[in-house]
Amino acid sequence: xxxxxxxxxxxxxxxxxxxxxxxxxxxxxxxxxxxxxxxxxxxxxxxxxxxxxxxxxxxxxxxxxxxxxxxxxxxxxxxxxxxxxxxxxxxxxxxxxxxxxxxxxxxxxxxxxxxxxxxxxxx
Numbered sequence: 001x002x003x004x005x006x007x008x009x010x011x012x013x014x015x016x017x018x019x020x021x022x023x024x025x026x027x028x029x030x031x032x033x034x035x036x037x038x039x040x041x042x043x044x045x046x047x048x049x050x051x052x053x054x055x056x057x058x059x060x061x062x063x064x065x066x067x068x069x070x071x072x073x074x075x076x077x078x079x080x081x082x083x084x085x086x087x088x089x090x091x092x093x094x095x096x097x098x099x100x101x102x103x104x105x106x107x108x109x110x111x112x113x114x115x116x117x118x119x120x121x122x123x
Contacts, residue, residue, distance in 0.1 A: 013101035026085035066102035
């Protein structure tokens with residue numbers, strides 16, 4: 001333990017609910033989009049890009065760049081994610097090293113399907 005640094009519980013900069021029927025993504029700049037979980041297709045979190053989470057939902061590919069995304073991925077797996085807002089200013093704050101947050105959200109069209117019907121997320 002480093003002297004002078006208090007131990008604290010990591011903060012999650014997103015909201016969850018036990019039975020979330022929808023999820024709201026807010027890019028913090030221009031657009032807030034609310035999408036029913038009923039339209040969820042899949043999420044991808046690649047080992048080669050640990051700071052990027054990709055979620056296909058409601059006809060969109062939501063690309064989330066952030067820090068310590070494990071807890072956020074679990075909330076997506078459980079469909080308990082209720083609200084996520086990009087907070088780029090947290091990326092520069094050294095006191096947030098243990099926390100989970102998004103620094104950027106982008107809404108794009110989902111990738112095209114390959115010949116075998118699979119999505120080509122990482123092509």
